Structure formats: structure tokens, C-alpha cells
Amino acid sequence: MTITAALAGNPNAGKTTMFNSMTGAKQRVGNYPGVTVEKREGTVTVNDNPMNIVDLPGTYSLTAYSPEELVARDFLIKERPHIVMNVLDATSLERNLYLAVQLMELGIPTILALNMMDAVKKQGKEIDRKKLSELLNVPVIETIARSGKGKKELLNEAYNYAKEKDGAWEPLHISYGSDLDEAIDEMTEFIVESGLLKNQCPARWVAIKFLEEDEQIIDLAMENGVGNKLTEISDKVSKHCYDTFKTYPEALIADYRYGYIASVVKQGVIKSNTPENRIEFSDKIDKVLTHRFAGPVLMLAILYSMFYLTFSLGEIPMGWLESFFEWFAVTIGNILPDGLVKSLIVDGIIGGVGGVLGFVPLIIVMFSMITFLEDSGYMARMAYMLDRVMRTFGLHGSSVMPFIVSGGIPGGCAVPGVMAARTLRSEKEKLATILTAPFMSCGAKVPVVILLAAAFFDNSAIVMFWTTLGGWVAAFIVARILRSTIIRGEATPFVMELPPYRMPTLLGVFIHTWERAWQYIKKAGTVILAISVIIWAAMTFPGLPQDDIKSFEDQRVTLKLSYQGKILDEKILEINNLENQAALRYSIAGKIGSSFEPLTKLAGFDWRTNIALLGGFAAKEVIVSSLGTSYAIGEVDAEESSGLSMKLKNDPSWNKFTAIALLIFVLLYAPCFVTVVVMAKEASWKWALFSIVFNTTFAFTISASVYQIGTKFLM
Amino acid sequence: MAIIKLREMKLNQEGIIREIEGKGDLTRKIRDMGIVPGTEITVIGRAPLKDPVALRLKGFTLTLRNKEADFITVETEEKK
Numbered sequence: 195m196t197i198t199a200a201l202a203g204n205p206n207a208g209k210t211t212m213f214n215s216m217t218g219a220k221q222r223v224g225n226y227p228g229v230t231v232e233k234r235e236g237t238v239t240v241n242d243n244p245m246n247i248v249d250l251p252g253t254y255s256l257t258a259y260s261p262e263e264l265v266a267r268d269f270l271i272k273e274r275p276h277i278v279m280n281v282l283d284a285t286s287l288e289r290n291l292y293l294a295v296q297l298m299e300l301g302i303p304t305i306l307a308l309n310m311m312d313a314v315k316k317q318g319k320e321i322d323r324k325k326l327s328e329l330l331n332v333p334v335i336e337t338i339a340r341s342g343k344g345k346k347e348l349l350n351e352a353y354n355y356a357k358e359k360d361g362a363w364e365p366l367h368i369s370y371g372s373d374l375d376e377a378i379d380e381m382t383e384f385i386v387e388s389g390l391l392k393n394q395c396p397a398r399w400v401a402i403k404f405l406e407e408d409e410q411i412i413d414l415a416m417e418n419g420v421g422n423k424l425t426e427i428s429d430k431v432s433k434h435c436y437d438t439f440k441t442y443p444e445a446l447i448a449d450y451r452y453g454y455i456a457s458v459v460k461q462g463v464i465k466s467n468t469p470e471n472r473i474e475f476s477d478k479i480d481k482v483l484t485h486r487f488a489g490p491v492l493m494l495a496i497l498y499s500m501f502y503l504t505f506s507l508g509e510i511p512m513g514w515l516e517s518f519f520e521w522f523a524v525t526i527g528n529i530l531p532d533g534l535v536k537s538l539i540v541d542g543i544i545g546g547v548g549g550v551l552g553f554v555p556l557i558i559v560m561f562s563m564i565t566f567l568e569d570s571g572y573m574a575r576m577a578y579m580l581d582r583v584m585r586t587f588g589l590h591g592s593s594v595m596p597f598i599v600s601g602g603i604p605g606g607c608a609v610p611g612v613m614a615a616r617t618l619r620s621e622k623e624k625l626a627t628i629l630t631a632p633f634m635s636c637g638a639k640v641p642v643v644i645l646l647a648a649a650f651f652d653n654s655a656i657v658m659f660w661t662t663l664g665g666w667v668a669a670f671i672v673a674r675i676l677r678s679t680i681i682r683g684e685a686t687p688f689v690m691e692l693p694p695y696r697m698p699t700l701l702g703v704f705i706h707t708w709e710r711a712w713q714y715i716k717k718a719g720t721v722i723l724a725i726s727v728i729i730w731a732a733m734t735f736p737g738l739p740q741d742d743i744k745s746f747e748d749q750r751v752t753l754k755l756s757y758q759g760k761i762l763d764e765k766i767l768e769i770n771n772l773e774n775q776a777a778l779r780y781s782i783a784g785k786i787g788s789s790f791e792p793l794t795k796l797a798g799f800d801w802r803t804n805i806a807l808l809g810g811f812a813a814k815e816v817i818v819s820s821l822g823t824s825y826a827i828g829e830v831d832a833e834e835s836s837g838l839s840m841k842l843k844n845d846p847s848w849n850k851f852t853a854i855a856l857l858i859f860v861l862l863y864a865p866c867f868v869t870v871v872v873m874a875k876e877a878s879w880k881w882a883l884f885s886i887v888f889n890t891t892f893a894f895t896i897s898a899s900v901y902q903i904g905t906k907f908l909m
Numbered sequence: 910m911a912i913i914k915l916r917e918m919k920l921n922q923e924g925i926i927r928e929i930e931g932k933g934d935l936t937r938k939i940r941d942m943g944i945v946p947g948t949e950i951t952v953i954g955r956a957p958l959k960d961p962v963a964l965r966l967k968g969f970t971l972t973l974r975n976k977e978a979d980f981i982t983v984e985t986e987e988k989k
Contacts, residue, residue, distance in 0.1 A: 255941040259934060286969035289943040407932075442932040448940035452948075476970075477953065486957045578972050582958035585974070591961075687935045687977055688961055689942055692970040 197356050198246045198273070202266060202297065203281035204290055205252035206571075206693035208309040208339040212281050213249040214701050215342045216349065223709060226265045233265075240353040248275065254289075256296040258410045260619070270302055271394050276356040277303045279348060281339070284308040284321055285694070287464065291455045298332065301365030301396050305333045305355050307348050312338050313694070317474070320465040329458045331366075340699055365396040370450045374443060377431040378402060381424050388420035404428060405443040476571075476694040484575055493576060497598055500567070504559045511555035519548030537734060538727070546726020546812065547719070553609060553868075557714055560599060560610045561707040567595075568617060569698035574690060581688055587670045588677025590623035591688065597627070597669060601634030604662050608632040608869040612876055613710060620686030626676050628877050629885050630669040632865035635662045638814030642860045645818055649839035650853040661861055668862055672892065713875075725867050729812045732783040733805075733820075738776060746773040774823055783808050797859065797897040798852035798905070807859070813866050851904035855897040862893035911985055915962075915978035918952045924983035925949055931980055943967045944981065 203209035213221075217236025224233045234249040250269060251262035258264050270278065278297055282290035287308075297304045306326075308314075314321060327334040333351050337344030369375055381401035385391075391400055391414065403411040404424050415421035432443055439446070482488055523544045530536040567573045577591030584593050593615070594602075600611025611631045618624035635643070640658075647657035677683075738746075746769055753765045778784050779801065787804030794804055802824035809816035818838070825841055842848050864886040865873065874882035918924060926948045929936050943966055944950075953970065954963040961972045 255937075257937060257941070259937060259941075283969075286967055288967045289969060292941065292943065406937075444932055444937060445929065445940065448937070449945045452943065452945045456947075480954065484954060484956070484963075490957055578961060578963065579956050581974070582956060582960045685976075687938055688972065688974045689935075689938045689977060690972050691942070692963060692972055694970075 196244050196246055197240075197277065197353060198248065198275040199352050199356065200248045200250050200270060200275040200278045201281060202250045202278050202293065203252060203309075204254050204283060204293060204691075206691060207252070207281050207283040207290060209252055209281040210249065211699055211702055212279075212307065212309065212337065212339040212345070212348075213247065214699070214705055215339055215345055216247060218701075219705060219708075221705065226269070231261050231265045238349065240349045243353070245349065245353060248273075253293065255293060256300070257406065258408050261621075262619075264410065270297075270300065271391075274361070275302070276361065277305060277352050277359070279305055279307055279352050281307045281309050281337075284310050284314045284336075285317065287321065288452070288455050288459055291459070292451065294330075295366070295368070295451055295455060298330065298366035299368065299402070300399055301363035303355060303359040303363070305335065305348070305352050306330070307335050307337045307344070309337045309339050311336045311344075312341075318467045320467065322463050322465065325461065326458070326463050329461060329463070363396065365399060367398070368450060368454045370402075370447055373431060373434060373438075374405065374446060374450075377405065377427050377443075381405075381427050384420055384423050384427075385415075388418050390415055390418045390420055402447065405431070406447055407444055474694070479695050480575070480692075483572070484579060489575075489579055493579060496567075496572070498603065500563050504556070504563060508556040508559040512552055515548075515552050515555065519544060519552070523548070534734075538730060541734075542727050542730030543723065546730065547723050551715065553607060554711055554715060556607060557610050557613075558707055558711050560607075561613075561710045562703050564595065564599070564610075564614055564617075565703045565706045566698050569696070569702055571693045571695045573617065574692050577690065578692060585685060585688075587674045588623070588626055588681075588685070589670075589673050590618055590620055590627070590686065592618045593623060593627040593673075596631045597634060597666070600631040601636035601639070602662075602666060604635040604640055604658060605637045606634060607636050607638075608634065608865055609714070609872050610710075611636075612869060612872045613714075615876060622677065622681050622683050623686055625681055625877055625881065626673045628873055629676060629881065629888075630673045632869050632873075632885065632889070633668040633672065633862055634665040635861065636814065638866070639860055641815065641818045643857060645821075645839050645842075646853045646857055649843040649848075650850050657857075661857060664858070664861055714872075725871075726812065729783075729809070732786075733778065733781050733809065735782055736780070738773070738780050742776060742780075743773075746776075771823075775825070778805060778820075778823055794894075796902065797855045797894060798847075798849075798901045799856065799859075800847060803856065807863065810860065811864055811867055813868070814860070817860060849905070849909070851901050851909070854904065855901040858900060859893045859897040862896065863890045864893075865889065913983055913985060915950075915981040915983050916975050918962075918983060918985065920952055920955065922985060923949065923951045924985040926981060927984045928982040929980055930982070935977060936980055939973070939977065939980070942971055944971070950983070 201209055201213050213234065213236065216238050220236055222235045224235075225231065226233045231251050236247050236249075238245050238247060248269065250266040253260070253263045253266050256263060256267050258267070269275070280294050280297055282294065284290070294304065294306055308321060308323060308326075311321070323334045323336055333355055335344055335348045335351055337348055339345070370378065378398060378401045381404060382397045385397040385400050390397075400411060400415075401424075404415060405428055412421065415424055428443070435441055435443055435446060483492060523540045526544065527536060527540045530539065564573075567576075573592070573595065576594060579591070580594050581591030584591050595617065596611045596615040598606065599614045600606050600608040608631055611634070612628050615624050615627045615631065618627060635658075639661075643658055643661050644654060647654035651657050749769050750766060753762060753769065757765055779788065783805055784801070787808060788801040790804050791799075791801045794800075799807070802821065805824050806817045806820040809820040822838055825838065864870070870882045870886060873885060912927060915924075926944055926946050928946060929939060929944060948966055950964045950966045952962060953965045955961075956963075956972075960975045962975065962978060963970055963972045
């Protein structure tokens with residue numbers, strides 16, 4: 195028989211470390227049906243038998259309060275794993291037992307792993323494992339997940355206990371005081387009679403959940419028809435509780451549950467050898483890292499160095515990948531005959547997918563740093579320090595990381611930025627963060643800033659500074675607007691644990707980072723490949739009519755008769771560039787660009803800028819290179835654009851305000867499609883499409899206003 | 910002895926939770942984390958902008974916003 199074991203536990207209790215240690219890198223990652231909560235599974239061998247382990251999301255309780263808790267509960271009730279291994283942080287035993295007791299009340303065979311026993315010893319405390327096991331009537335094992343200590347015993351014990359129990363659930367009965375107990379008993383009878391959730395969970399448990407006003411259970415009871423009867427009892431006892439104690443059943447239940455835990459622990463389970471409350475290592479660090487003045491300064495320093503390290507380290511392998519794809523494109527280009535197929539493969543597929551895969555090293559470096567900050571406990575401190583500021587804008591303390599990664603410090607990238615929003619546990623704030631993070635000055639927007647700054651302003655650094663600031667301001671303002679309109683709602687409570695500082699495990703950082711990178715690579719091979727081809731087609735078809743091609747050909751022939759040598763090459767290049775310009779204008783993208791011209795003129799953009807902006811949707815890097823093509827000056831390297839900036843400076847249709855309008859537009863308009871795909875994965879396609887439409891409208895409104903006011907009144 | 914709101918507690922001040930007002934998602938979350946009547950707490954820090962507040966209870970550190978702390982009443986020794 196293959197035994198299925200679920201790993202449950204509080205966040206930061208070491209559950210994931212235990213899972214990694216048990217399964218190594220052989221994990222399967224998926225999603226629970228209908229929600230974005232990750233489901234991790236792995237198989238281990240215990241006593242020569244395979245054991246399937248499911249890592250449930252970290253939760254503090256088993257209410258229907260958050261998607262994580264609901265998912266964990268549904269899995270236990272519906273899939274009925276043979277055993278639950280509950281990992282507890284033994285340094286805060288009481289709070290960790292709160293989940294354990296709820297598992298026992300459900301009755302599912304449970305085995306406790308007292309984790310971080312090394313830290314307990316360091317605190318000068320002892321936990322009597324046998325006593326705890328006796329009092330709770332479940333097996334208790336001591337573990338140190340980081341070093342893998344106790345892992346074997348835990349698995350063996352889980353295996354044996356699962357066999358012994360053989361699927362039998364034995365719910366723990368806790369007394370909730372005479373008033374509630376009476377109501378619970380009465381409700382239990384009705385539940386048994388009605389057959390509500392029969393064979394899924396104990397009737398008494400259903401009654402308790404009903405009293406706790408658990409929405410999911412109440413809905414099920416209403417469907418079943420027994421709901422009205424239960425409501426009657428629950429309302430009566432609820433009124434009684436309020437009249438006598440000024441409290442509610444759900445509050446009493448929590449009080450009694452913690453009371454039960456305290457009564458267990460007080461029977462000599464914990465022995466303290468050093469009675470004085472000594473200042474722990476973590477507290478000492480916090481005295482500095484969250485200090486009123488030093489804290490914010492150090493945070494900026496840490497963020498900046500992380501950022502600097504990411505981009506200077508990531509740049510090297512990124513360069514290798516770029517050179518590889520260039521070499522690959524040239525090699526394939528030499529093999530294939532000229533024509534559409536070659537253009538599709540070289541410009542469309544290799545160019546598109548290669549450009550996207552070029553981000554992989556960046557994502558790897560960035561995520562190993564983020565995972566490090568998160569696992570070490572520092573991320574929670576950042577959220578704690580910044581929450582007051584972020585909350586003003588309807589965001590959450592944890593929103594700061596996605597913003598920084600997206601380009602809050604210029605040069606970031608919204609792709610890992612949006613992915614980093616996953617650490618936010620509150621739905622509304624997470625959505626607002628995902629939608630606004632792409633306003634930041636990502637690395638691909640920087641060349642546009644440099645190009646325009648060089649052409650129209652004296653000091654590029656100042657332009658860069660204002661653009662960066664503009665990104666932050668836009669993100670904050672839009673977040674505020676979204677949170678007061680379509681993502682309206684009370685701020686999610688900020689009730690967060692500050693876990694002790696810990697050295698992250700190498701395996702944990704490795705697994706987490708690799709997963710993110712692999713997800714991204716898979717996307718590059720599917721959705722992104724398809725979109726690259728579409729964009730390539732839009733900029734290639736229908737191609738110039740025969741007459742025009744012939745006219746350019748004729749011009750070349752004429753030139754060849756009148757010039758030679760270097761001058762001839764230059765003249766030919768000029769004609770080639772003009773031909774590319776004409777072809778681009780004639781293409782679908784060109785036609786779209788031209789058709790929008792009457793509207794975009796309001797912001798000072800002509801058809802050439804429009805094409806570049808359309809191309810920028812593929813990747814913002816494309817903006818500078820397509821401007822090059824549409825201004826007929828041939829290939830323009832995004833890093834070396836002085837030729838183009840001279841051209842723009844001398845073009846009569848450009849002035850300072852055209853440049854400002856374009857800068858604003860590029861900063862704020864639709865995220866590049868790689869970001870859009872990632873947004874769809876992290877939120878939904880609906881929100882991803884919303885961001886394209888909303889951001890573009892928002893960007894255009896501001897650009898057009900600035901251009902109109904600027905050209906009408908300030909020139 | 911004094912009965913005060915958690916928000917009014919000073920740094921390093923100790924107290925015992927007396928009451929958590931109200932019901933619903935917010936207070937349920939607070940209770941799930943171990944803030945129930947009778948729990949001993951110590952204020953161990955405040956964020957640079959005075960909000961949120963960091964508490965030590967049951968061997969771990971919990972942070973919550975002043976807005977959430979307003980639901981919680983604490984019994985403390987007079988300490989001026």
C-alpha cells in the first residue's frame with residue numbers, strides 16, 4: 195500500500211525545510227484546483243514502501259479565513275491522507291499546538307514533529323516529549339529539519355502509525371464550557387440525523403465550525419437543509435454568551451482551545467533551566483536592524499547592494515546567453531536561404547525567444563537573493579518597517595520588494611518583480627502591487643531615457659532621477675486609485691509573525707530559485723514563442739508591393755552605375771534603410787501605427803513613434819531599435835544610439851515636450867508581454883488584460899495633457 | 910493595576926490581555942495567533958513610524974497595526 199502523508203504546520207515552523215530534506219529536488223509542483231496556492235508533492239521510500247508526501251500550505255489555524263487554510267482543510271477532508279505530520283516550532287510550542295489541536299479535533303491520524311529542538315536547548319529549555327505524547331495521545335518526535343536530524347524516525351513513526359490507525363479517525367473532544375458544550379451536543383445530533391458531511395468529518399467538528407461562523411460549513415449546512423435548525427441553536431447560545439460574558443462563541447472557542455493547550459503544557463511539558471528572560475540573538479540584531487533611524491538607512495543599503503550585486507552578477511551570464519543567441523541566429527541565417535522562412539526563424543523565433551531567455555540568469559540571481567532575504571527573516575522586518583508608508587496607498591508592507599525588483603532602483607525588471615509579489619499573503623494588496631509594479635523604471639526603459647535625454651536635455655542623470663521618481667509616484671497614486679475603486683476593501687489585517695533570524699539552507703534557496711526559473715523557461719517555450727511570431731508577422735506582412743520593390747532595386751542599379759567603393763556602399767545602405775522604412779510603414783504594424791496617428795498626435799507621436807511603441811509591447815528594448823528602422827537609419831544598438839538622438843534633435847516634428855510626453859508614455863504604458871503573461875499567471879488573464887488597457891489609457895492621458903499644455907502655453 | 914488599550918502601552922512595558930473586542934476575520938486572526946485573555950505580552954518594539962507595534966508572547970514575536978491593537982485591552986502595572 196502507498197501511504198499518503200500530509201505535512202502541516204505554521205509558516206516559519208520549518209515545514210518546507212523538512213519537506214525539502216525528505217524529498218530533495220524530486221518535487222512535483224502544481225496548483226490546488228481553482229486557487230493560486232501551490233501544491234508540492236514528493237515520494238520517499240520508507241521501509242521499502244513508497245510514501246507520497248504532500249506539503250500543505252503553512253497555516254496557523256484551520257478556519258476558512260484564508261485560501262491557504264481552506265486548501266489545507268479541504269485536502270484533509272476530501273483526500274483523507276493516511277496521516278498528517280505536523281511540524282511544530284518547539285520554541286513557541288503553545289501557539290504551534292493550536293493547529294495541532296485542531297487537527298486532532300478533526301480526528302485525522304496526526305503525528306507531531308517538535309522541530310528546532312536545537313534552538314530550544316539554546317534557550318535553556320527542555321521539552322518532555324514523552325509527557326506531551328502521553329497527554330495528547332499522539333506520537334511525538336524530536337527533529338531538527340535543517341540538519342535532517344529526526345527525519346528518519348519521523349517517517350518511520352508516521353508509516354507505522356498510519357498502518358496502525360488504518361484510516362480510522364478519532365476526534366479529540368475539548369470542553370468549551372457548559373453553555374457551548376450543550377449547544378454543540380444538540381447541534382451534533384441534528385447534524386448526524388441530516389447526514390451533513392457524513393463520512394467526511396466528525397459531526398461534532400461540524401457543529402464547532404458552525405458556531406465559529408465558518409462560511410464554508412454554514413453554506414453546506416444551508417444546502418443540506420439542516421442549516422436553519424443549527425442557526426436557531428447557534429443564535430440562542432450566541433445571544434446568551436453576549437448577555438452574560440459580552441463575547442461571542444467564536445471567541446470563547448479560541449479561548450478554551452488555548453486554555454486546553456495551556457493546561458497540557460503546564461503539566462511539566464516545558465522545563466526552563468534559566469528562569470531569567472534572556473535577550474535572544476534575534477532581539478539583539480533587531481535592536482539595530484529595526485532601529486528608528488539606523489533601520490531605514492540599513493534597509494536602503496541592503497536593498498541597494500542586493501540590487502547592485504544582482505545586476506552586476508547577472509550581467510555576465512546574460513552576456514553569454516546574448517552572444518550565444520546572436521551566434522545561433524547568424525549560423526542559422528547562413529544555412530537557410532534568404533526569404534520569409536529565414537526571417538521567421540531568425541528574427542521572429544530566435545530573436546523573440548532568445549531575448550526572453552536572456553532574462554533567465556537575472557531571474558536566478560534575483561530570486562536566490564530574495565529567497566535568502568525571505569528565509570533569513572529579514573523580509574518580514576522590511577514589511578514591518580515600511581507598512582505605515584505603504585498602507586497610506588492601500589498597499590502592504592511586503593509590497594516594497596516587488597517594487598524594488600521591478601525597477602524601483604533603475605535597471606530592474608517587472609518579470610521577477612511581479613513574481614516576487616507572491617510573498618504577499620493578502621489578496622487585494624497583492625493585486626494592487628502586481629498591477630502597479632510595472633510602472634517602475636525597468637532596465638529596458640533606460641535606453642529610451644538615455645536616447646531622449648541626450649537629444650533634448652543637458653543632464654541625463656537628472657532626467658533619469660525624475661523618471662525613477664515618476665515610476666514610484668505613478669505606482670503609489672494608481673495603487674491608491676485602484677484600492678479606492680475596483681479593488682476597494684478594508685486593508686487586510688497586518689497580523690504577522692516576525693520569525694527569529696535564521697541562516698537559510700542552501701537546498702531551500704536552490705529549490706525555490708530553480709522552480710521560478712524553470713516556470714519562466716517553460717513560458718518562453720510556449721506562450722512567448724507564439725506571441726513573438728505574431729509580432730514578427732505584424733512587422734513583416736504584407737511586404738512592399740512589387741512596384742515599390744522594383745523602384746528601390748532600380749535606384750540601386752542606378753547608383754551602381756554612378757558610384758563605386760565606399761561611397762557606393764554608403765549610398766546603397768541609405769537606399770536599403772529607406773526600403774526597410776517603407777516596408778515597415780506598409781506592414782500591418784505600420785498601418786496600425788498610421789491609423790492611430792490622428793489620436794496620438796495629441797501627445798505629439800507620429801506613425802514612426804507609434805510603430806516603435808507597438809514593438810515595445812514585445813519588449814521595451816525594441817522601442818529604440820524600431821525607432822531606428824522607422825527613421826531609416828538602419829540597425830540601432832540600444833546602448834549606442836547617438837546617431838538616432840542627433841536625428842531626433844534635428845527633426846522639426848520633435849521638441850522638448852514631444853520628448854517629455856514620450857518619456858512619460860514609455861514609463862507608464864502597457865507592460866511588455868512577458869510581464870503580461872507573468873501577471874496572468876500570478877493574478878488572472880482578466881487583470882493582465884486590464885493592465886494593458888488601463889496603463890495605456892492612463893499613460894496616454896498624462897502624455898497628451900503634458901504635450902498639449904507644454905506646447906500651447908510654455909513654448 | 911491599570912486597564913488600558915494595547916495602543917497605549919509603552920516600549921518594554923508588560924501586560925496581560927484582558928479582552929479582545931468584536932468578532933469576524935480580524936479578531937479571529939488575532940486570536941488564532943495566541944492573543945487570548947490571560948496571555949502575557951511585552952511590547953518589544955515599534956516600527957520607525959511608530960506603527961505597527963511588535964509584541965513578544967508565548968515565545969515568539971508578533972506585529973500588528975495600531976488599528977488592530979485598538980481592539981485589545983490589556984491589564985498592566987502602573988508605570989509612569
